[in-house]
Amino acid sequence: MKVLLGLDGSELSMRALDHAVERARETGDSVTVAVYEGDSAVDLEDLADRARNRLAESGLEPDVRRLESDPGSQLVELAEDGFGQIVLGGGTISPMGKIRIGEVIEFVLVNAKTTVTLVR
């Protein structure tokens, strides 16, 4: 199966990447990583490099795309290109420990035609 992983650099999205990579090593899935800017500012180039390294060191094809504007709809659209599943980290964690589900995740949950996995 082709798995599409959305990565915005948040702690939970990095955990989702680890989760997807580990699953892929067990199942033989392919993982495509789509990096985008979420609630917190990140250097997308740097994030894409980290994702490529993570995939490569696990022996996976380092397929990393960059989503510029409107990442939610771009993730949904990209997933229609033969992907079986979208994997996302479950939002950000506030100082209080509350999980906050951002706009991108909500858009993907509501609009994706594939299964969506939220990793926490």
Next chain:
Amino acid sequence: MTVDFPDDPVGEFPRPPREIEDGAGRAITLREGQSGDLEALVEMYVEFNPEDRAQGIPPGNESDVREWLEAVSGGESLTVIGIHEDVVGHGMLVPDPEGSFELALFVLRDYQGAGIGTELLRTLLGLGQDRGVERVWLSVERWNDPAIAVYKKVGFERVGSASFELEMAMRL
């Protein structure tokens, strides 16, 4: 997160400790939390009704509750607890990296709907004023009308809506 706080401060709130009588005639003590309250708080949260969890807190088992309480206590965090024999309510102000404070409030199910949450909230904000806290924000699930009504009543204003949650803020 970035919060747009209201320009004008709200009025004064009562400071702890206080004794109140709730809507069911129960005498409730509201006082500042101390480090020795940890075990009593763990006990309260272990009993917590899963339906009253919000955005992943309180966690569902004792060791996660302990870990969470330790993470949000100490440092500049401020807490007020409500006591009726045992701890029945807990409100917290936890500092964020921007110098403002995130607020959260939990009341045991048997003690809800009796005005304890409102007084716990006002007393916690009073403690915040006493300690120089200026900006307070919170997030609440947007379908949680009773909680939103209480926050509005004490002076929180709606400042944004992420998606499932809406954000409210106040200047003390």
